[in-house]
Amino acid sequence: MATAKFTPLELQIMQVLWDRGPVSIREIQEGFPEEGRPAYTTIQTTVYRLEDKKAVRRIRKISNAHIFEAVVTRDAAERKLLDELLKLFGGRAQPVMARLVESGELTIEDIDQARKLIRESARKEKPR
Numbered sequence: 656m657a658t659a660k661f662t663p664l665e666l667q668i669m670q671v672l673w674d675r676g677p678v679s680i681r682e683i684q685e686g687f688p689e690e691g692r693p694a695y696t697t698i699q700t701t702v703y704r705l706e707d708k709k710a711v712r713r714i715r716k717i718s719n720a721h722i723f724e725a726v727v728t729r730d731a732a733e734r735k736l737l738d739e740l741l742k743l744f745g746g747r748a749q750p751v752m753a754r755l756v757e758s759g760e761l762t763i764e765d766i767d768q769a770r771k772l773i774r775e776s777a778r779k780e781k782p783r
Contacts, residue, residue, distance in 0.1 A: 657722065658727055658732060658734070658735040659705075659708040659709070660735070660739075661710070661729060661732065662701075664693065664697075664701050665701055665704070665710070666703055666732070667685055667687065667699055668702060669710065669711075669729075669732060670686075670724060671683045671686035672686070672711060672723065672724065672725040673725055673729045674686070675729075675768070676724065677714055677722050677723065677724040678722065679717070679720040679721065679722055679723070680695065680698055680702055680720070680721070680723070681720065682694065683698050683702065683723070684698045687760060691773045700723065706723070709726060709727075710726055711723045711725055711726055711727075712726050712727065713723065720762045729733045729741050730782065759774060773774070
């Protein structure tokens with residue numbers, strides 16, 4: 656199954672579902688900061704769109720409230736977003752890294768962690 660492409664609001668809703676697990680629409684809405692919180696009906700409509708995309712599903716009903724859970728994993732969504740970002744940069748990671756450095760978002764700790772992951776990946780790829 657191909658991972659759905661998410662709008663910013665859909666991605667925020669998915670974040671709530673990934674963080675909290677199965678929840679109602681009201682609980683999803685409460686997962687947003689009070690300032691700038693979307694209306695209940697906006698969240699409801701967006702959740703239904705996510706359901707149509709097969710990114711979420713209803714798992715049960717409690718009274719009048721449907722409980723939803725994420726079908727698409729955080730990892731799958733992150734991979735899809737990263738693939739799209741890399742396409743924007745011609746499939747090359749170096750320009751992305753350069754932008755992160757320029758923005759101040761990439762720290763020495765991030766670079767050290769990346770080096771560690773690269774070493775571990777290289778060890779796994781060596782034939783035995």
